[in-house]
Amino acid sequence: MSFEQSLPKSLSPSRLADFKACPRRYQHASIERISQPATYATAKGRFAHYIFEHLFLLPNEERTAQKARELVDPAIEAILTDSVRNEIAMDLAMLDRMVDETRDIITKYFEMEDPREVNAEGVELRLGVNVDDTPLFGILDRLDRDQEGNLIIVDYKTGGMPNRNYDAQTFANTELYAALCREKLGETPTKIRLLYVAHGESIERNVTDVVVKARASNAVDAWQRIKRYYEEGDFPATPSTNTCRFCAYKDLCRANGVPVPSG
Ligand code: SF4
Structure with a gap:
């Protein structure tokens, strides 16, 4: 088999982690570009990252907890798009939960460091x-x-x-x-x-x-292996309970005969 899609132009730390966990996951995510639906955890992660990113784009003296809280509404607009809401089946209760947890994150963050001094x-x-x-x-x-x-x-x-x-x-x-x-x-x-x-x-x-x-x-060695598997048209699957548990490609792998552990 050979791939219709081209090899990615670069290797990022997170894609390297995919490859090391299971080369087949890298194939699905980075070669075949099969999207991984958002989860509550990934959406919340992006939501909080948006707030920290925009807080640090402000001048030092403006990086207050109040400013961080004011970024919650823009984050809802920017991150919780219709497609993300559909993927995680977000209703009003879930939105409230995410906003409450994010406000809690902001409070805890300001106990860790003062961004005005960073x-x-x-x-x-x-x-x-x-x-x-x-x-x-x-x-x-x-x-x-x-x-x-x-x-x-x-x-x-x-x-x-x-x-x-x-x-x-x-x-x-x-x-x-x-x-x-x-x-x-x-x-x-x-x-x-x-x-x-x-x-x-x-x-x-x-x-x-x-x-x-x-x-x-280690990244150089992995890239050599990625190129070799790409030329061979197959990235081996290395299923295990730990690697497969949160993988978005379980159903696809099972349909392809990979013995994905249940759970
Ligand atoms: S379900 Fe398991 S074997 Fe399949 S790609 Fe994901 S980690 Fe690899």
Whole structure:
């Protein structure tokens, strides 16, 4: 079999995560471009990200909790489009729930940091680079400059906290962003901060050259495999309870004879 669709022009950290979880998922999402319907969680994530993005586009002194709350209505307009509402079967009760949870996120966020004091050098920063013939592209939530002059990658998380023994996977995407910064900006961030805004907690990790190089090299290897599978016309499915549980392609895989675990 060969694909009618062209190979994507670049590889992003989230698509790399798809590929590593299950190459067939990457095939459906990135080669065949079969859309993944929104869920309540993804819609809420985009909703909150819209508010933080637009809050940080304001001058420092205007980044108040009141301003953040005033961004809720524009976020409803911009993010909760008719197609999104249809996909998640949103009724008034669900809309109220999302707005209430977002207001709670805003309150918890302002207990974590004062955005008026944050020196954000980049907001929704788009970075594209070529590393060893691998086109990498990513959009950073925020890139801060701290008081010591270091760059800090900040990523908002609207889902649950990882468990206490969170592993390297928790930082995998953002460490690849650090590689993008190194290549594009000529400066490697020294730290990554993941802001779990629904919980008012953050976790941090220092960035080391060894890890940044390893993430870049891992992405280069994955891109080689993606090109090979693309030429062969088939990306292998690697079903498991964990990888399939929240995958949008369960029905498609089952129809194609993939033994997707139930649940
Ligand atoms: S349902 Fe499972 S096997 Fe199929 S694409 Fe998703 S993760 Fe892969």
